[in-house]
Amino acid sequence: MKLSALTKVAAIGGIAALTLTSCAANESASGSTEGGAAASSLSGNLIGAGASSQGSAQEAWVAGFQTANPDVTVNYDPTGSGAGRETFQQGASAFAGSDRAFKLEEIEAGPFDACAADSGIVEFPAYISPIALIFNVEGVDSLKLDAPTVAKIFSGEITSWDDAAIAAQNEGVTLPAQNIVAVHRSDKSGTTENFTDYLTAAAPAEWTPGAIEEWPTEFGGEAAQGTSGVVEAVANGVGTIGYADASRAGDLSTVEIKVGEEYVAYSPEAAAAIVDASPLEEGRGEHDLAVTIDRSTTEAGVYPIVLVSYLIGCEAYEDAANAELAKAYFNYIVSAEGQDLAAESAGSAPISDSLRSKIQPAIDAIS
Structure with missing residues (x-):
């Protein structure tokens, strides 16, 4: 209108x-x-x-x-x-x-x-910029996760921090038997679309809604307005995890994402590399x-959850x-x-x- x-x-x-x-x-x-x-x-x-x-x-x-x-x-x-x-x-x-x-x-x-x-x-x-997965779990400073596990966390299939799928990728980390609170954007968001585009490409069996700007309400979780709202909800919550532009991650703990056979921490350099390696849409x-981002790449040193x-x-x-x-x-x-x-x-x-x-x-x- x-x-x-x-x-x-x-x-x-x-x-x-x-x-x-x-x-x-x-x-x-x-x-x-x-x-x-x-x-x-x-x-x-x-x-x-x-x-x-x-x-x-x-x-x-x-x-x-x-x-x-x-x-x-x-x-x-x-x-x-x-x-x-x-x-x-x-x-x-x-x-x-x-x-x-x-x-x-x-x-x-x-x-x-x-x-x-x-x-x-x-x-x-x-x-x-990379999109960081930010989390707030007492006693846990860093985590490694692959795409299927991330998809299951945000779809509500994995609900506890000591789940076997998380523990298997984080040997030596003491994970609490604590409920996971997955925080997502409440507003129509390009950050959400970029994040779900990654899940669609890298974990298609575990993430079925596709690349979407509005979060599917059937998955539950906690909704927050804007980037600042997600960061605030994760920072002030207990057992929380969310996604946000990495520049706003601050002092929050972040997840290393599995790419190929390695886990890659976010960085501006890794984000820029994947954009240059991706073609323009026809x-x-x-x-x-x-730009059509290659989210499922296995190239070394590339961070796939990137916001363009x-x-x-x-x-x-x-x-x-x-x-x-x-x-x-x-x-x-x-x-x-x-x-x-x-x-x-x-x-x-x-x-x-x-x-x-x-x-x-x-x-x-x-x-």
């Missing part, structure tokens, strides 16, 4: 109230001269919404971009991937952050109200760079001001400076030069 004009204004006002700001200083995103940073000619407001996984990175990107462009205000509301895509489609934001790309049938159904008539959309990976537009979070905009905007600002902001985010800033602030994996070379033509096409 399209938003009315009044509703769009209200939505934009609500997003604008959540402006992410910082006084961090960065070099100009608009170019420089031999004498130093060039003065920016950009001005106006740019509104975005979407993936909460990008929250910390967006705070850093907004701060750096606004420092380089002091007459620009960027507002990013981390409402979740599903809400972000809907807000963008309805024209209440100029761009979206999403932990999955739009599906082909969603693109065909349209419309995208921020975009000019007959415009395609621009989608590309901007934030790469059948998409020239500037729609959705996208930036989404228009090839051609209805509003020329949005086009100019979105293009400049996207360029800043994918730059080496922007990616290094996100890595420092959020623990993400900087995109490779190879991936950047594929993304740049998509950003250049924005008008």
Whole structure:
């Protein structure tokens, strides 16, 4: 359903109230001269919404971009991937952050109200991070688990921490006879879809719902809103386990995942490696760079539960001001400076030069 004009204004006002700001200083995103940073000619407001996984990175990107462009205000509301895509489609934001790309049938159904008539959309990976399995079990600092065991834990088939399937992979670890509380996202979430996509690929016999954004209620467990809600529920619970963007794991214990014959701890490097080794999806537009992650790989040193979070905009905007600002902001985010800033602030994996070379033509096409 399209938003009315009044509703769009209200939505934009609500997003604008959540402006992410910082006084961090960065070099100009608009170019420089031999004498130093060039003065920016950009001005106006740019509104975005979407993936909460990008929250910390967006705070850093907004701060750096606004420092380089002091007459620009960027507002990013981390409402979740599903809400972000809907807000963008309805024209209440100029761009979206999403932990999955739009599906082909969603693109065909349209419309995208921020975009000019007959415009395609621009989608590309901007934030790469492992999804960590975080847990809180007294006396247990680390765990090793394979995909079938993870699937059985989150589907409710394995209910106690001293289950034989867990014990067999964790020799020497004293596991309590304690109920497992599996925490999942209550909201429509790209993190959930990435996690369940891994389970679908790596444990198809044990995980049958497929790759889904909304958790299947028949599996029970504890529901929590957003990334921060899952982290809080695991941290404050007893015998809890959940999944969250690794940058938000903090001091919580995490699981090493079995890949091939070894168990691999999450790391930005292992996450970036699997993205570079994965192909782009077929059948998409020239500037729609959705990646098909090989979740069932047995390659050494690769971490398969990875979140690839996208930036989404228009090839051609209805509003020329949005086009100019979105293009400049996207360029800043994918730059080496922007990616290094996100890595420092959020623990993400900087995109490779190879991936950047594929993304740049998509950003250049924005008008």
